[in-house]
Amino acid sequence: MSETRTVPAFGGESLLFLTDEQLRQGIEAMFFAYRGFTADPDRILAELAYGRAHHRAIHFINRAPGTTVNNLLAILGVTKQSLNRVLRTLIADGLVESRVGTVDKRERHLFLTEAGKALEAKLSDAQRARMRAAYKEAGPEAVAGFRKVLEAMMDADMRGAYAKLRETGS
Template sequence: MQNKVSVAPAGGESLLFLTDDQLRRGIEAMFFAYRAFTADPDLILAELDYGRAHHRAIHFIHREPGLTVTALLDVLGVTKQSLNRVLRTLIEDGLVESRIGRRDRRERQLYLTDKGAALERRLSEAQRARMRAAYRAAGPQAVAGFRQVLEAMMDRDTLRQYRALKELPDTP
């Protein structure tokens, strides 16, 4: 017998019943969507002998220039040792610059160099194009629903981190 999941709104009436098979298809859709979403950046990263950890670091440093190493550790949820390996490579290759903190000289603030910003653009262009096309095809209600589903999947601390990210202005 299939287990059913019921999601009830504030009013108490049930809106959604999903079987285990339907949930499994959703999980599989996420696996395949993630594979497609990362495919183009993975090809670029492979040219440079980098991995997805490099991409995530570049993404968040680009998103918030001056981000501290401690804040990046918190956002990425990786070990200090793991992040240090990634940052060491990015700094040695001239993609990231580490500067002494303005308020606290013990802090290290991270910035992309021009070369790092160019790589970030290459990595994100394909992903933005894929997201833009998918959002257009699905429509505005689906976009809002997709974000709600993603946020509902996050644990409380992860959701807090996500919501704490400053809103960025739309750029051309």
């Protein structure tokens, strides 16, 4: 415990390592990593004439089946017009089903069809494979740190949405 370390191991208030250079490297790492993060699904989507917006909609509908358009809007952070365009194509292509709400008939509840689930699985498999490889390469402790920093980097309201998704499980 008496060795000198580049990154102090104690969890205190030491700010010495927070140089501009360290922060800039973090920013760049984030930029490059996000590109890698989306690269595999992007390739699959390109073949189907879909984009990232379709992937995001499919992902969160799978995550929270029966969610309303408004819920999805809040999570994705786009306008209803923008989301609607994407949903319309997904519904037309038979990947998403929109059911009128039973308690509140104004609401539309969104579900993936079997075809939708199949595409979700395909996209998710690719993205999880990279994630799994990265986690494996970095090791369990690094993963815990990764998640901790990401959560701290979110906007406060998104931390709420994220926590909700972790609770519900489904």
